[in-house]
Amino acid sequence: MKDDFYAAVNKEWLDNSQIPAGEAYNSTLLQLDYENENRISDILNTLLQKDWPRGSKEQKLVDFYQSALDMDSRNEQGIEPVRKYLQAYEEADSLEQLIQTDININRETGNGQLLTYYLGQDLQDSSSYIMYHWALTPTWDKDFYTSPDKRDACMKYITRLLTLSGEDEATARSVAEQIFALEKELSENSLDPEEYYDVDKAYYVYTLEQLASLYPDFDLKKTITDTGYQLPDRVCIVDEGLLLKSAQYFNEDHLELLKDYATFKFIYACGFTLSREFIEARQEFNALVYGVEGEKSDQQRAVNAVKEYLPLYLGEIYVEKYFSEEAKQDVEEMVANFIEVYKQKISNLEWMSTETKQRALKKLDNINVKIGYPDKWSATLDNTDIKSYADGGSYFDNVCRINLAYINENIAKQGQPVDKSTWDMPVYEVNAYYDVQNNEIIFPAGILQEPFYSFTASPAENYGGIGMVIAHEITHAFDNTGARFDEMGNVNNWWTEDDNRNFEEKTKRVQEFYDGLEIVAGIESDGELTLFENIADLGAISCCLKVLSQYENPDYQAFFKSYAVIWRTTMKREMADYLSKVDVHSNSKIRVNRTVVNFAEFYEAFGINETDGMYVPPE
Structure with missing residues (x-):
């Protein structure tokens, strides 16, 4: 724990982690993706047992899935x-x-x-x-x-x-x-x-x-x-x-x-x-550049295709079957608590002027929160005809029809006001995001499950999981990108000149703190590339610790361990090298170890001192 916190917490998992066939990495997020993939496969297999009216969402899901899965027809057409x-x-x-x-x-x-x-x-x-x-x-x-x-x-x-x-x-x-x-x-x-x-x-x-x-x-x-x-x-x-x-x-x-x-x-x-030859060509390429070994099954590829191209229809069924309204209410309460804590923290900042604080608080007051699923499901594909090969369709044709539906929807937006009620992420996605232009945070149903969130987990464990995700996304409203947008989601310099200078000095220190760290031998972190995600992680832990401190006998050990668990990852060297150049998130080990050392609660919880590998001298 004291020399490499991330490795110690996740030792058993890291030692036994096996990268699935067709992947270049394994992680907590990927394992949840696979669990959701199994759920979606069950949904599709259940739908296959019945005949559905043409034009229904169930018919489209079934025929699209079968068209992707029908390799005999695809190979025959070439x-x-x-x-x-x-x-x-x-x-x-x-x-x-x-x-x-x-x-x-x-x-x-x-x-x-x-x-x-x-x-x-x-x-x-x-x-x-x-x-x-x-x-x-x-x-x-x-x-x-x-x-x-x-x-x-x-x-x-x-x-x-x-x-x-x-x-x-x-x-x-x-x-x-x-x-x-x-x-x-x-x-x-x-x-x-x-x-x-x-x-x-x-x-x-x-x-x-x-x-x-x-x-x-x-x-x-x-x-x-x-x-x-x-x-x-x-x-x-x-x-x-x-x-x-x-x-x-x-x-x-x-x-x-x-x-x-x-x-x-x-x-x-x-x-x-198209045919299997094209799939094999892509697999060979992925093996060379990302180190991918093995391949996904035809069924996995077909399920993933449904996830990508029919998220609206699939999401509606997924939510009905797997999402809990209690979870939504629980997370809504956590979000409200976090926003109040952020208001307190902003109000108490010594380096920020009253003028800028007022604008920051106004932005917090205007943050919109979307949890679980949209209030209204989109009708974009209602007039899109999806056909199986038996009915004269093809996988290629079905994908094209779906693409065209979204293009035509985009064309129809010209001259119309922006509809900010829409979602840009499938509800079963194991992810969350902050949208700077809508000043909103979105938490799909897919991420509201263990180890991120559980009814049976302790408050400390949930704050180390979903709590960190929530606070992370709120912090994006004030990172080096979010800080350029006002409460309405418009680019607008709402900072005083002195406050902006102070902010830039602080972000520069964050950039330097995360830069040039070894990911694996010969591959280092890029503090500039990962800056705004690192700011979000630091802000999130600070906020979570503040909320957790309000509990009687807060379990900081459980909190930090939960944080380490959600980011555990193993990956091929080729993928690590690729991500070090393009991914705005820090490598998992750095994301955990380099972040937790900035908080006194971590040192106290695990008895870290100057002789330990995790110790970082205060500046």
């Missing part, structure tokens, strides 16, 4: 479901025709690859939608374009997808080289992972004329209306460097490269719906 789209890309003989082809494919399948338009909340006015636009994008994270091993794996995968699509090996290899070179250049001009959370670097608003001037070789306005949207006055660009580089390729000189790029990206996006 590339056939997408052949006409690949041929259409190949036959385009001008830039204008290629762009129109891509728009037509997008209107049929929901999988356009060249020019994307989407309505999302405006960072400066969260009650309104603004059109977002992006064009060519790298398929993988930056490290994939600089690591020789990952480059080789990407080249092999691109080549394999192209040969499965009908190219001969030599041509596929040559085309893969060109696609990878293009994506490498795009990657070099794109934001780093942590920069996407910086509103100063990831929010550029263009007029429509300014945007159109980037594409002089075709009519940009026509592409917007042909996609189904009305012409907007303003368009938001998240990654300006990437877009500017991307726009340079939209000319006749790069026609063949754009055709090859669109073909690859289309197959990359749709291949999972």
